[in-house]
Amino acid sequence: MALERWFRRKRPTRSDDNSPAGLWLKCDECNAQIYRKDLEKNLYLCTECGHHYKMPADARVAMLADAGSFERWSGTIKGADPLAFEDTEPYVKRLERAAERQKRPDAILTGAASLQGEPVALAVMDFFFAGGSMGSVVGEEIARAAERAAREGRSLVTVAASGGARMQEGALSLMQMAKTTVALEALSRAKLPFISVLTDPTTGGVTASFATLGDIIVSEPQALICFAGPRVIQQTIKQDLPEGFQRAEFLLQKGMLDDVVTRPNLKARLALYLSLLRGTLTPTATAAVGGEPGGAAV
């Protein structure tokens, strides 16, 4: 689990860094040598096989928000250290270092945007900040985004990427599951859509709270999505796990997702969902229905 790695790592060196760095990269999936700049230009998809790499939060926002439309909301609050937590290093130190590197106070980036013209609130988790773990700040920013979206008549789109709860905040991090969940109520009452996008990996407390409460839930291909991680389960059952277990395609079959959508198609798909749910879609050819059957996309 990525969260584990984050904790074990005292001072990340360039090579074991999760974030794309270094000029070249060998694809996990197809072994091709990829030029990192090409990867970045290609929505963090392998240029050879299309494998979906983790996408930085800013790049995600740039991909989803209409050009120039994003207005950041998050960033005015940062984590406290309610437990005075210290393992091999104090929690505050870890937070400081992550904040400096990721240029944000915690593992979340929220803001207002338009998405193919649809007014939305975006809440994008930053996996490269503490493994996308959810503590008080992540929970609060998501709750605020949901509430503000409701006030402003925006739909909510979250993009999850998380190793789970932020254990250095103890039970308070657990409570973020309830906090984010109750905040969604405001949107529901306003009958505003909430679409949840799950990316690799979405685990633990994030999966077991807001991220699976979307009116529509989609995932990127091959994403690991789970409550308990595969290693924990393997330790419990002491058997090999089924092929594809806890991956997006598997969960689609199990009825847990509305669809698996590739990154290049994601924005258009979200726009379609939002406009259909809000009744704002202009039919491309209203007359076609009564006349010649139109070429509907399925």
Added chain:
Amino acid sequence: MALERWFRRKRPTRSDDNSPAGLWLKCDECNAQIYRKDLEKNLYLCTECGHHYKMPADARVAMLADAGSFERWSGTIKGADPLAFEDTEPYVKRLERAAERQKRPDAILTGAASLQGEPVALAVMDFFFAGGSMGSVVGEEIARAAERAAREGRSLVTVAASGGARMQEGALSLMQMAKTTVALEALSRAKLPFISVLTDPTTGGVTASFATLGDIIVSEPQALICFAGPRVIQQTIKQDLPEGFQRAEFLLQKGMLDDVVTRPNLKARLALYLSLLRGTLTPTATAAVGGEPGGAAV
């Protein structure tokens, strides 16, 4: 399927009659010879092994209603023959014969009663009438009972026993599934409990409508409860069915029932449910809770 038997039988003789008849009976379960009068006195339970035999509707009412409290509602309507249905014999003839034998116009007996003091509407199906099949009359009587219960502030207790839909009424019998279901809405709105008792057998359209919509659903031991009958399924899968498949105990494990309750315990159990749901139970020793822990029954 009992329904099948009912149709194939032109003129039932004493021996293949579903209803208890004849002086002695050999128990299906334990092979004991039972004196039929003893069976009747014993709530239609085998005097040796307790096997639950089908119970006539009147006996069921006598068992559940407080003495002298039952006031019959059903009996003022009878079946029409909307399809002019005729197989080996016209439907109207079959209805007439069943009505004569069972002393009621169709496979249902409803009325008001008190059940350990709780005001209820009882709707008890009569399996010995056309295999308890549900046509317009059964559907209507159940719908009326539910609506009247709601008006009079009574809880509803149904006792299902049915071979399924009454196919001689075609699609109209299918529609009884919707009719009985929508009528339950009145009770729900009045926040009055609906408790459904499933007995052997409860199948097809009855299982797939009001009978499984109880706030609480209990079954008698070993009752066959299904949508599709075991034979139909066996023909489909061409394999042996699992042990105990579609029996009450099996369905309890599958999460489909609140409990399996033996006939001698049924009335007290229903009274307990009703009084707890309606908040009318007088604590036997309110003080006990704060003082010495009471001997609560589990």
Added chain:
Amino acid sequence: MALPFEKPIDDLSDRIEDMRAYASEQNIDLSEEISLLEGRLERLQHDVFENLTRWQRVQVARAPGRPTALDYIQSVFETFTELHGDRTLGDDSAMVTGLALLGGRSVVVIGQQKGRDTKENIGRNFGMAHPSGYRKAMRMFNMADKFGLPVVTLIDTPGAYPGVAAEEQGQAWVIAESIQRMSQLKVPAVAVVIGEGGSGGALAVGVANRVLILENAIYSVISPESCAAILWRDASQAPKAAEALKLTAGDLLELGVVDGVIKEPVGGAHRDPQATMRCVGARLEEELGALSSLSETELLEQRYARFRNMGRLESVT
């Protein structure tokens, strides 16, 4: 692929084609003869199709090439986007659900999907849904209510699947729940029986404000084959059972089970799917338009009354 009673029609068609070919080949004028035969063909088609027995209609309702739910969805609706899964048990491909536009209006659409060929038929379990399918439909009912979207259901199933897992997962329970949930929709709901309306498995998504049926579709409490097996211990008596069950569009309209019948092109929907689908699309738009003027309460009361009043009774004298 032709149904047995279509044979004379097909034969006559073939003869006309032959004659045309011959005329062209021999360069002689047979236009009068051809025109006569064409007139006869038209009369024959009308004779056959206006006098179909109930059992023949059952065969038309099940005919290969008859448009399936997804055909309608792709042809009648715009920008359909499928939503998968019931969030509980799985994703049932015999029950296709999603969002779409219909005449410029966002709707929730639910279709029971048979296969268009043998392979798809197996993949779709012949249109027989498992509990997961009904749970998915209920999820869509919730979504429709939440966002105020009308619901269109397309019914085409031999029935809910009779299998071990289906029973273990509470097939009866989930059908009852689906009937209940659909009856409580706060939005307009229109159901169209496009092929086979098989028993509870069809009704589970048929508790609509308006229930329509195609001219050659059927809706029945039991299949003619099963009915015959029970009544005469002989499934081959299905034609007799079909007569007895009164399961055709006309019968159902008379019984009050459906509110309207949508005409099919002469020869049945499978002879001209596009025309059939256009008719259905136009009718759906019309019905949704009419229902859109009703309030939540009116929709609920109308649906309640519609199903509450089903049945035929007599007073005991």
Added chain:
Amino acid sequence: MALPFEKPIDDLSDRIEDMRAYASEQNIDLSEEISLLEGRLERLQHDVFENLTRWQRVQVARAPGRPTALDYIQSVFETFTELHGDRTLGDDSAMVTGLALLGGRSVVVIGQQKGRDTKENIGRNFGMAHPSGYRKAMRMFNMADKFGLPVVTLIDTPGAYPGVAAEEQGQAWVIAESIQRMSQLKVPAVAVVIGEGGSGGALAVGVANRVLILENAIYSVISPESCAAILWRDASQAPKAAEALKLTAGDLLELGVVDGVIKEPVGGAHRDPQATMRCVGARLEEELGALSSLSETELLEQRYARFRNMGRLESVT
């Protein structure tokens, strides 16, 4: 059965018993000595139990003989009647649900049940619920809302079960749903952490208006063992992790995660289950009494505010 740190207490108890026996046997008067030792025992007990380390409290929270949910249900509640099944997936015995009387009031009670011995523990899956358990709890929330019955939940689980079927059936989905459903209850809800409050599996039934915890119970985002395994790659560092996680009743009260701590008898609940259960019963009645004066809206708002405000933040300067 004694916990390691209980050994000096047990030893001293044994010595007092020995001395009593000896005095009686020899017919000599040792009452002064015995009385001295008894005083020392009392001081020792207080010293040990008032200064338990967090790890020791974890051990008390998990101690054999500590009353389980069903013990409370049988002792504190009257006429409990268990309701089984989730109507979907099964009947999870790690989550016991039903109706009962509490102080003359009908309530819905939901208890996470560990076993009272090894056999029951295995049968109850060590109190680790599957999705079916949470679905059953949600069914009870629906029932509570429909009939206006207050909800009492008794929390005691190492966590939701981490297994293949559980994941396939959407363990995460159902926990999220349960959190959401419980937060929307229109009736008063009180949760008591009676033993282990293990992560999301506990919170799923912990979204109450009042959340109480027993003095020696714990409530944590992760077990000390797992936390240690992650932080120090060494599960035996659990005591250190327990310290760091601040998972005791006192810690949680300070963090605002719980609203109140219910005292246990000296030596812990397992030393005097009856007294413990009486305290819990009295407290539950008191809390439900207080909540009964709130309106639906007030209950919803209060619960919303309670969880919405969880967390510690600082402003970015």
